Amino acid sequence: MFEVGLYHYLGLTVILFCIGLYGVMSSRNAIRLLMCIELMLNAVNINLVAFNNYVNMNDLSGQIFSIFILTVSAAEASVGLAILIALYRKRVSVDMERFNLLKW
Amino acid sequence: MENIPILSILIFLPIVYALIIPFLPDDNKVLNTFSTVGSGLLFVLSALFWWLSAGHAPMETRAWLPQLHINYSVGADSLSWLLVVLTTFLLFMAVIASYTSIHKRLKLYYSMIFVLTTSILGVFLARDLFLFFLFWELELIPMYLLIAIWGGPRREFAAIKFVLYTLFGSIFMFAAILGAFFLAGTFMGQNTFAFDQLANLSGSGVAVTAQILLFLGFFLAFAIKLPMVPFHTWLPDAHVEAPTPISMLLAGILLKMGAYGMVRFCFGWFPQAAEILAPYLVLLGMINIIYTAGVAMVQADLKKLIAYSSVSHMGFVLLGLGALNAVGIKGAIFQMISHGLISAGLFMIVGTLYNRTHTRMIAEMGGFGKNLPTIYFFALLIALASLGLPLLAGFPAETLVFYGAFLSKAFDVIPWFGGAQLNLSIQTLTVISAVGVVLGAAYLLWMLQRVFMGPLFPKWGDLKDASVSEVFVLSGLALPILIFGLVPGWIADPLESVSVDLSKPFGVQTEAVLPPAKPNYVSTAALADQREGESH
């Protein structure tokens, strides 16, 4: 019977992470970019939980870590959205191509 | 006496001054007075401490960062003492010279001068390589500010050039320091920065190639500071832009840090490497003397001329060290002292003229001997000392260097690339360097002729002769120049043990570089006996 193992989880997280990474690198819409970051973080979360489940079952550090990350990502998303709103007020756009002030 | 940390007092007293200065009232008179008294006290203390500690070399060691084998360790032998007293003396003179040349932001100025002093004294007194490096780098910060704030029109450029150039050398020195530190661990069982242990490094089985690399690492940093051709171009820029007192300190003391490091580390610790590299040092010293003398000859800017002459005279240090015998090494150290006094004096002369005319172009000057007789007198005296006139301080130094180099058996040919040889013995190179004596006379006298002799330009008709403070500085510099010229033993004798110790390792593989002294015959006594016999 087909058994789900660590490598399947890893494969899933790699795919999820790469989709997220691709989205971060290529999306022009800042909102989508934030969502892609969430996707990457979630891939990491799955990874942590999976490792905890398969490698070290004595404690729940992976699960706890993933909850931490969820918290932090929530905070991050709110700060990110706040920044985005501030940017939108300045630029009337959420196009990433136009956010290039941080250069020489 | 033994329990008083005299060296730490000397090093950190200037920092204390620098911390007091911000709380003084912002009045130029108060600041001038405070700095004068403070630096005078420092000079007196340093001389007094030297005198009191005669006979034993004071040494203070405290654990600082024991995990990293770094100690706070300071000590002094006669070489260090001489340079320390020179430093405090020139500091005193520079502070007085500041009366007439520095008028803005005196608080910061004097604080920086005192921080600079601490770092220089630290360099001369440190007995821990890490501490040495710390002080060596610390010196850059006040010097940068002193040039960049109180300098001439291109001051920022000159200051940056100075700092970057020195830092460039420091990289190599730091690499060499770490190299010595870890090699000490490998070959002597203990990673260490302590001078007295590292001094034994060369005898502990370290490969000669490694020694040469360490030598070169140190040497590059010191050669830039010295400065040695072709690493000298920061110096004319820095001098031209720096205000007079800073030029005095720069030429008088900062260049000596390079020479001191060469003597202490390159020659003191890696004698085998020094013996192999001596031919190139002498060659470079010769180029230093002759080439920069030529460059000095045609300078239109008085201060640049003096700056190049200063470079030229530092070449004698290389020549003397390359001789690898006690005579030459003593001459090199003597040259450090006399050059300190003389070049500071020459820059002071330039400064007094600049304060009056606000130009440094020789072509715009002429005939100052007529209405500035006091300045002319000192300019003449110091320029003559600079060109090596006997009975002034430059002469004994040059004499020892020439005699040491010419009598040296250091090398007969210079090994060159691809197994070829340059057919130049140290004697030949000494003779070529001696041409520098003629050239030095030529550009200095020509300078005197154009600046002080001839008819006075009408526009300078109402210039005033030297003020009291200027006369004080000039005579303060001229007096030791005279004294050490008349009685060179006062500098040469304390250096005897240092120079003999330094020269001892040389000539181990080859013949002794100089044969030992034979018992002194007393020709006087024989003649006196003869005379007695006749008169009876």
Added chain:
Amino acid sequence: MSDLIHNCIWLIPVYPLIAFILIVLGRWTGIMPPKSGKSLVIASTFLGLVHTLLFWAQWGPGYSPVEVNWNWLQAGPLQLPMGYYIDSAGMMMLLVVTSVSMLIQIYTHGYMSHDPGYSRFYAYLALFNFSMLSLVLSSNLFQMYVFWELVGVSSFLLIGFWFTRPSAAAAAVKAFLMNRIGDFGLLVGILTLLYFSWDYWAGPVLTFSHMGGAAQVALAAAGPMAFTIMCLLVFLGPVAKSAQLPLHTWLPDAMEGPTPISALIHAATMVAAGVFLVARMYPVFTLSPTAMTVIAWVGALTAFVAATIALTQVDIKKALAYSTMSQLGYMVMAMGIGAFSAGLFHLMTHAFFKAMLFLCSGSVIHGCHDEQDMRRMGGLWKYMPITAATYLIGTVAITGVLPFSGFWSKDEIIAATASYPLLFGLAVATAGMTAFYMFRTYFMTFHGKYRGEGHPHESPAVMWVPLAVLAVPSILIGAILSGQFGFPGFGELVYFGHHPHHEELNLAVMGLSVFIALGGLATAWLMYGGPNVISPDWFRKTFQPVYTLLWNKWFFDDAYTSIATKIYLPFAALSSWFDRTVIDGLVGLSASTVNVSGSAMRTLQSGRVQTYVALFVAGLLVLALVLWKWMV
């Protein structure tokens, strides 16, 4: 007392040094009034003279040399001494220097009385006296080099005494530089000598008392070739100091200095130091026949060339300067042929009569209101009889007419050259020219009609008394020390080697030189004296090329100017250009490389976060690849 005199010989130069220091301090602090210092300096010289005489009086019968050495500078095994060494030659120099300088210092009071730099002048005189006396007393070659340079700098200061005149300033610098070239040779020569004789020395090095042994050791170590080169290097010092070819051009220019200086430094004492040095170093020089030959020829050619140049001079001081050069050439030639005593004898007589001649010219210049051109003098016999008489005595003395002092000394030299036909010819020709040009100056200045403006006047007593005093040795000293009149001859008092020698008179040579001298006198009289039988202009036109050559002083000055300005200065300018452009250019290049690469790199910083992420990921991938490929 006698011990005091004996043990304190080092005080002789210290007296003027004290005078110098006192004047400098006194004038600087304002304690001394503006025109002071005369008495101090004269007293110091007088003390030195008395001290010398007292020492001489109780020196003892054998005149055995007195030597003391102190350690001045020591480093490892090298001991550079200072001290004093007196032998008969040194004693002779001491007497000459102290007596001549005292008279000149007295004279100076009159000559410089109106000069604002009066005290400064006396201070320099004292400084010079200190250096010169120390040079004479030097116990070793190193010390002699020290004071050799110091007399040079005193000379520099005194030539440039009127430094506001561009010509004086240039002359002073030129004199110093020419001498520096000589000093360079001397320094290298000393170093070479010490190098080769190092094994010989124990304790203080380079002492004259041990020079003989050192010379033997050095010759053995160096071989004849290197030894000769060493001798010639040492000789380069005297060449410059005693104004020998080719480093002579500073001496005529040095006449820019006040006339007492020309008399003291550039005629009587300092320029003779070169001859003195050769005499002191005779054990070294005599070991190299080649070097001796070169010395003799340099001396002879200098004597000849200088005499030819003197023929055309119209400036009275320059004529005397070339005559000095010519006489110094005689002395050097005497050194070169080994007639050391004769050379020093001439040095001594020359010091007296040439000092007197210069002082006379000073008296003339003073009396004619600072006129130096002989074409605007003439007939001064009427106005300044004492000066004219003493000048005549000096002229006769230098010409070598029996029985004046110059005759005896010059005759000894010419007699010594008798075995070298070419040198003999040059010496005799020079003697003839000397007679001609000296009497030419005499006739042009003192005879005929006064051609200048204003009213010339005789100088005050303070100036003519020294002249009169100097006239006595100018007349007598040669005869006294000739060894013919019951007194010991010069060669018996001052001798080199082991045997004092008595000069035999060489009657043929005596007759010839007197004849030649009279011939020169007669020619001068015919051309410039009363009758003007031969016109100088005719000469000038007939021998135009020769005249041009002589008028331009054999083009030495032009050659040196070309070397300095056309060769060295461009070279110096080139090195300056090289320094600014190439060396500093490389420094600038490294700085601008960093700058340029920085500008290039900063285009990577687009400000777009996504680009950064992409680059970051790319870097990560590369790193992962590397780790996977090479590390695992």
